[in-house]
Amino acid sequence: xxxxxxxxxxxxxxxxxxxxxxxxxxxxxxxxxxxxxxxxxxxxxxxxxxxxxxxxxxxxxxxxxxxxxxxxxxxxxxxxxxxxxxxxxxxxxxxxxxxxxxxxxxxxxxxxxxxxxxxxxxxxxxxxxxxxxxxxxxxxxxxxxxxxxxxxxxxxxxxxxxxxxxxxxxxxxxxxxxxxxxxxxxxxxxxxxxxxxxxxxxxxxxxxxxxxxxxxxxxxxxxxxxxxxxxxxxxxxxxxxxxxxx
Numbered sequence: 001x002x003x004x005x006x007x008x009x010x011x012x013x014x015x016x017x018x019x020x021x022x023x024x025x026x027x028x029x030x031x032x033x034x035x036x037x038x039x040x041x042x043x044x045x046x047x048x049x050x051x052x053x054x055x056x057x058x059x060x061x062x063x064x065x066x067x068x069x070x071x072x073x074x075x076x077x078x079x080x081x082x083x084x085x086x087x088x089x090x091x092x093x094x095x096x097x098x099x100x101x102x103x104x105x106x107x108x109x110x111x112x113x114x115x116x117x118x119x120x121x122x123x124x125x126x127x128x129x130x131x132x133x134x135x136x137x138x139x140x141x142x143x144x145x146x147x148x149x150x151x152x153x154x155x156x157x158x159x160x161x162x163x164x165x166x167x168x169x170x171x172x173x174x175x176x177x178x179x180x181x182x183x184x185x186x187x188x189x190x191x192x193x194x195x196x197x198x199x200x201x202x203x204x205x206x207x208x209x210x211x212x213x214x215x216x217x218x219x220x221x222x223x224x225x226x227x228x229x230x231x232x233x234x235x236x237x238x239x240x241x242x243x244x245x246x
Contacts (some may be wrong), residue, residue: 002056002079003181010206011080014167014237015133016126025120029113031106036060036099039177042084043097049087051107054077058103059179062095063187073188073199075162076180077099085131088113099177101214109160122172124154129236136234145190154199155228158209160235161239167237174245176216203227221245 005027012018018026031054036042042053043063053060055241058081062074074095077083083097088110117124137160144153165176180188186196204210208224210217218224221242 002104004029004054004056004108007034007056008054009082011118011168012123012126012130016129018126022120022122022126025116025123029108029116031108031112034105034107036103036203038101038107039098041096041098042105043087043095045093045096046101047093047213049084049110051095051109052082052085052113053105053107055081056104056106057084059100060097060103060105061100061184062097064095071184071187073184075134075141076160078164078170080168082127082130083106085127085134094170100184107192108238140234143144150191150195150199150230151202153187154196155203155208156223156230157228158191158203158211158216158218159225159230160232162216163230163240163242164237166240167191167235167244174218175212178211178216179214181214185243214228218242218245230231 008029009018011024012026033056034042036058038056042047042060055077057080058079060077060081062077062083064069065071075083084093087093104211113127117127139162144156149157160175162171165171169177170176172198182193182196185191188195189196191199200211206220206227208218208220208227210219224230
């Protein structure tokens, strides 16, 4: 199993500068591993949180559960992400978090995180910066679903996930494993299944990408980014050149 300190250090180092003492404090973080099955909830709406999770393997998602049982997926989380860091500052969770496929997380008690924040403020600032980047991704998702065409919003989502996956060394050449089903994709982008299928077929016909059986293959990154109107600035990551993916 991938170690907690390794994934967290790599993730926070994407956007924050940490000293040797900061890194040593991260290595001392106490945590408990938990395995999740596909669609298994880690957190339910209304829970009172006492731990924060760090994704070690797989993918997690935040979602709102609607009155009729449907879900609105809000964001996706890759290894190194802390999908419920906001729980440190909330009395009760207003959303749920589930595994998209099989996943492994490390549960860190809030009191452990607060202890590290007091001892190593730079670590606290880095984790707080993670929550601010989350908020930036939320804002972009609102714009994506409300202001872009169905083809553009789908391309934009795949651009975002591929870019983040590449930054976290999760891509293999021009592919990224994304355990997202068509129903879940529709519940993310506000589309019916038939529309999802038509949209994916349209994107496939451009030669820019293919998404099949949970695997995203980027065949022409510049073209996909153009279709999705994708500007990675909102992710606040180090700039990466993916123009070689053609």
